[in-house]
Amino acid sequence: MIIAESDWIEQLSNAERTTILMAQLQCERGMTVPLSFIQNRQDVPDDYIHEGHIILQRAMWEKMSSSTKVQLLETMVYEWWDKGECKELPVNAPIFLRKFANTFGTKQGSNCLAAVLYAVTEGKCSWIIDEWIHQNTFLEKLKQCHYQNIETKTLVKGDVAVWQDTDGVIQHAAYCIGENLFFNKHGQTIFNPWKILSKSQLDKEWSQLNMLTYRVI
Template sequence: MEKIYLDEQTLDKWSEIAVPNVDLFFFETIDEIRNYMPSESFFIPRSEFNEHGSYQTIDIINSYQLWAVSKKGKYVCVAPPQLFPTIDLEKKMAILEIQKRLNRGLIYNWSDLQGGLHSLPLSIQMDTLDKIESYLIQDEEETLIVFQKEMWSLLPKVFKRNVLSRLAESYMDEVPDLMNVKVPSSIEKYINRFPAANGPNCFAATLAAATENVEAREWIITQWVHLETLLLGLEMRGYQEIDSGMDQLEPKDIVLWKNDNANIIHASFHLENGLFFNKNGQTFFNPWQIVKRETLISNWGSNISVYRVGRYKKWKEQI
């Protein structure tokens, strides 16, 4: 089975949504805003921004990785893509460095992506470098690239495909040997594949794998499923929480991981022999994969709950 499957059609869909049509810049203080942004810019206090439906869409959340932005960023500039290029270079650099400091998304190591330039003719390489030069910042000994919509829209299609493909590959977990593993036909076509859009997450992948009806399964796996929806879905399918550890799992068991506050943060579907059907997050960069138990423990810890189909459900299947 191939390590990664990612076609040009999917990459082109990604390129349309990878960088949102609205620029977001986070700032710690009003003085920063006064120093670097035009006075007519549109600013929202972070507390209000977090409740603003227009800016809490799945694409904006994932591209800017809003869950990871430092709480020190108390103000958010929401700007049309045309604004940032009009700011003078020194202020632009300062703004981008603030975004890195506050851990905003759409910032990557340039060394991981610059190989994509080699797929371009030399003249186009130089033109592309000109377009991105003012979006490169230094962080200690590394050069980082910050993507913004206006710049992204000007880049060659083949370069954007290459960048997205390289980023996607960095999200892949180690692929185990599946030679002697029976992979259910219901999930085989998803293995080492990527969704075309943001949203499908670990809860959706797990609930879909536990769903027998083909049409329902293919619908569910594309959704952004939240925790209570997952738990209700498991109950409807006859699953019950049991007292079991990782070493006593049976095929079709579902494992839920908890954080230190006992909040459920991840779910995965056990196939057999410590192998799981899994998706690590809700971005389109997170593929559906089969992963080892050890990989999941390394990524998510060992604080788990196990759910298994109840006796009535098993008896019904045998009729």
């Protein structure tokens, strides 16, 4: 690991810089993307292109045009994290979801359990949506909000769907907003948006797991 000012690498000789960038590529450390991800090839210095990949560094990133940055980030999101499939938020959906539905966050780490707890508390715990929530914390908060596991696969507005593996570990959860639609978050990065998805979309992703239904009793 090297800790240095952002322009440090540009002060090295070409040979030294190449050695470091190739090490990043080989060790899969740091942000590297295929050269095909960028449209404006002229916006990337040749020194940062190796074996068909761009090795992104802070100083060179800051010199890139805004349009190239936007294009590259959009391509990365589409190719690696999310292809944008989502449903429109219904006009009669809860007001507290409007700020987040079908949008990207700005903080790393928030997970699906945090998104569900935000919805369960009707937005009153607004801070929680940016957190990483542990399974035990999640289940305890559901209990505090009077949710119980019930024997049904038919979900209604306000229900919580939970997908468990064979060891009883929660792998995903989503909040039902009615009309067979759910407030959902896949993944824990800023490239994983909060989205409105249909039950069929969720089933496609999680059908191999056991689904449980939690409802206010």
